[in-house]
Amino acid sequence: AQRVTQPEKLLSVFKGAPVELKCNYSYSGSPELFWYVQYSRQRLQLLLRHISRESIKGFTADLNKGETSFHLKKPFAQEEDSAMYYCALLGNYKLTFGKGTLLTVNP
Amino acid sequence: EAGVAQSPRYKIIEKRQSVAFWCNPISGHATLYWYQQILGQGPKLLIQFQNNGVVDDSQLPKDRFSAERLKGVDSTLKIQPAKLEDSAVYLCASGSSGRMTDTQYFGPGTRLTVL
Numbered sequence: 263a264q265r266v267t268q269p270e271k272l273l274s275v276f277k278g279a280p281v282e283l284k285c286n287y288s289y290s291g292s293p294e295l296f297w298y299v300q301y302s303r304q305r306l307q308l309l310l311r312h313i314s315r316e317s318i319k320g321f322t323a324d325l326n327k328g329e330t331s332f333h334l335k336k337p338f339a340q341e342e343d344s345a346m347y348y349c350a351l352l353g354n355y356k357l358t359f360g361k362g363t364l365l366t367v368n369p
Numbered sequence: 370e371a372g373v374a375q376s377p378r379y380k381i382i383e384k385r386q387s388v389a390f391w392c393n394p395i396s397g398h399a400t401l402y403w404y405q406q407i408l409g410q411g412p413k414l415l416i417q418f419q420n421n422g423v424v425d426d427s428q429l430p431k432d433r434f435s436a437e438r439l440k441g442v443d444s445t446l447k448i449q450p451a452k453l454e455d456s457a458v459y460l461c462a463s464g465s466s467g468r469m470t471d472t473q474y475f476g477p478g479t480r481l482t483v484l
Contacts, residue, residue, distance in 0.1 A: 266411070271409075294470060305372070305373075305475045305476065305477055305478075306412070306460065306475040307474075307475065308472045308473070311470075313470070348411050348412075350411075352470065355424070355425060356414055356417075356425060356427075357402075357414060357473070358411075358414075359411030359412050359413070360411050361409065361410055361411050362410075362411055
């Protein structure tokens with residue numbers, strides 16, 4: 263069975279501080295990992311995927327197979343980053359989401 | 370391009386009643402997904418269509434849930450009869466080519482409350 267764990271339900275930081283949203287996964291095969299984001303009153307949307315190895319809105323995420331982690335990081339948080347973030351794993355042709363972390367960036 | 374459309378946006382019913390949700394994917398998208406998102410949880414895949422065929426419905430409670438995608442475009446998800454634990458947001462998503470690695474574009478969701 264595949265599983266995604268986001269250990270923090272809530273994360274609060276101040277503007278300009280670094281932020282890291284944690285994601286751990288369990289999957290026997292070779293996974294593909296994603297981060298989805300939902301801003302207030304908006305739809306769920308893809309933020310980034312590990313195979314692209316790109317930075318989106320200043321966010322990066324590195325797949326660490328040894329630690330089975332895919333943490334999302336940003337060096338300097340902005341107020342507009344406040345949102346719900348979901349880590350997701352693609353395995354067995356099925357996308358499995360974590361429970362999400364609500365990030366609040368305070369002014 | 371227009372996004373994924375869903376209706377209704379909100380629905381309140383009593384347990385044992387029936388309810389149906391409608392989804393119109395992005396034009397030309399071959400793949401359509403229905404997810405159930407219970408409060409405090411991430412979305413859970415219920416069913417995936419590729420054009421008008423079912424690819425995966427392993428997590429669909431088939432004793433009460435049904436879904437169809439006639440003509441490979443619009444889709445409806447039905448619950449009959451509803452239970453209290455069906456209260457959730459039902460999300461529809463579409464993807465362009467059917468590869469699971471494709472970006473999934475989500476609709477606004479239908480919030481169902483079962484009393």
